[in-house]
Amino acid sequence: MRAVILQGVGGTEQLVYDDHVADPQPGPGQVRIRLQAAALNHRDVWIRRGLYAGITLPVILGSDGVGIVEAVGERVDASLSGKRVWINPSLSWGSDPRIPDYSIWRILGMPDPGTYAEAIVVDAAQVVDCPADWTSETAAALPLAGLTAWRALVSRGGLKEGGHQSVFVTGIGGGVSQMALQIASAMGAKVYVSSSSDAKLADAMAAGATGGVNYRHEDWVGRARAMIGGDGPDIVIDSAAGKTLDDLVDLVRPGGRVVNYGQTTGPCPRLEVRRLFWKQVDLLGTTMGNAEEFQAMTDFFVSRKIRPVVRHVLPLKDAAAAHELMESGEQFGKIVLSIDS
Ligand SMILES: NC(=O)c1ccc[n+]([C@@H]2O[C@H](COP(=O)([O-])OP(=O)(O)OC[C@H]3O[C@@H](n4cnc5c(N)ncnc54)[C@H](OP(=O)(O)O)[C@@H]3O)[C@@H](O)[C@H]2O)c1
Incomplete structure (x- = not known):
């Protein structure tokens, strides 16, 4: 072969x-x-x-x-x-x-x-x-991106069908990020994204995102907070880590969940722990998923006709x-x- x-x-x-x-x-x-x-x-x-x-x-x-x-x-x-x-x-x-x-x-x-x-x-x-x-x-x-996004959002992030939740997904150029956008949108969540590229933000909006911020902007957290409104997103899905992880604990709403599955930009140099406990934030790790999650994910994409x-x-x-x-x-x-x- x-x-x-x-x-x-x-x-x-x-x-x-x-x-x-x-x-x-x-x-x-x-x-x-x-x-x-x-x-x-x-x-x-x-x-x-x-x-x-x-x-x-x-x-x-x-x-x-x-x-x-x-x-x-x-x-x-x-x-x-x-x-x-x-x-x-x-x-x-x-x-x-x-x-x-x-x-x-x-x-x-x-x-x-x-x-x-x-x-x-x-x-x-x-x-x-x-x-x-x-x-x-x-x-x-x-397969791999769909499975990772499914477990991150549904099993770990607690995303519910029709639950009127808001989700923030970092680095929308990434394969897993895009599937997270697709799954969360199809479940009725409002999805906000970040990217290094305004063109990718525009692509994400065309694919169903409610809004997007360029993370190269110095005050991208402030811009994201203003765009999302209220107390911040219910669920954050991240694979950038690095300094971004601390910013995400800042951005998520009190009692919200930050779910991480990677460290594209390297280890997190500093985490403001006070924010973590004071805001009662769940900081969760996730990787891939099990056979039931793979079946549920493929069933979801097929039945919802998402590609x-x-x-x-x-x-x-x-x-x-x-x-x-x-x-x-x-x-x-x-x-x-x-x-x-
Ligand atoms: N644990 C697991 O099960 C699992 C599964 C799959 C992937 N991963 C890991 O997750 C990461 C992404 O994987 P992938 O296959 O989706 O990769 P990918 O398609 O290459 O995506 C990487 C994306 O990271 C984004 N990014 C870079 N710097 C960023 C920053 N400072 N803030 C926010 N986003 C940033 C970029 O988004 P923009 O282009 O929009 O700027 C880039 O497109 C990798 O580190 C990978 O190893 C883990």
């Missing part, structure tokens, strides 16, 4: 396209999927640059994929064969819905071979039906160029690798 293999830590030259990789064989309880498309996540770039824990190389990167089940191992329902499926990239979460079992839990695409390939083997329990009317590119964009925003589609062999696009930070929407065309 064709695949892109990360050979070492470094620049995009470490992503090597190879059209003579052996097809993986499904073991007991597993399926082999012929992939139609894969999508990038920032995690892929962190791994390539050596900024991720527990890197094992060489490896096929990629957590997002959609494709057709073409072979099933022993003890797998044969009727799965021929089905079009999403892969839940949160592997072996374990039995506690609140936290993964860290002794077995992994994210697809390192250490397990990922989706930058024509075929992949995963446990049959990881696949969920994907409707035929989704394009491969749109479908591939959904992820795809900005760039490149052929699999151009994975290095796709990484460069992600690192440029210019995108609004997911970057997808087309595999079957």
Whole structure:
């Protein structure tokens, strides 16, 4: 099969396209999927640059994929064969819905071979039906970002359907952020966003945001507070961290929730703890999600006819160029690798 293999830590030259990789064989309880498309996540770039824990190389990167089940191992329902499926990239979460079992839990695409390939083997329990009317590119964009946004908003953030809540999402150029905007809007929340780019703020408004502020402005917190009104947003969804995290505890309403899932701008240098306890703020961490959340998230996108925003589609062999696009930070929407065309 064709695949892109990360050979070492470094620049995009470490992503090597190879059209003579052996097809993986499904073991007991597993399926082999012929992939139609894969999508990038920032995690892929962190791994390539050596900024991720527990890197094992060489490896096929990629957590997002959609494709057709073409072979099933022993003890797998044969009727799965021929089905079009999403892969839940949160592997072996374990039995506690609140936290993964860290002794077995992994994210697809390192250490397990990922989706930058024509075929992949995963446990049959990881696949969920994907409707035929989704394009491969749109479908591939959904799994990791959709799952992360769903758990952050619904399970951790406490977002309720029709609950008239307000949500503030940082860095709307990010893949997870955009899905958070889509989910929260569809649930009837008022969604406010931040971005480094006025053009992305305009895109976000067109996609359903109520308002947006440019976080490059010195007083973006004041602007956000004036725009949102009242006591501030009920829920904040953030992956920037750094100094921003302290600003978000300032911005959220008393008794509100700040849910963080990343630290794109680095560790938080200072947190005004007095604000945290005086305002009775819940500061919550979240990562990925469990199988039930993945099913609920895909059901939600399908039943509400919401589609992820795809900005760039490149052929699999151009994975290095796709990484460069992600690192440029210019995108609004997911970057997808087309595999079957
Ligand atoms: N824990 C988890 O389960 C999980 C899952 C997925 C991702 N993550 C992490 O979450 C982060 C985002 O991932 P992604 O794949 O969505 O990445 P991405 O698509 O590359 O998005 C990164 C975004 O961060 C925003 N940003 C940068 N500096 C910011 C700042 N000072 N304030 C607010 N926003 C800022 C930018 O938004 P603008 O372009 O609008 O300026 C940028 O587009 C990464 O650190 C990733 O590792 C964690």
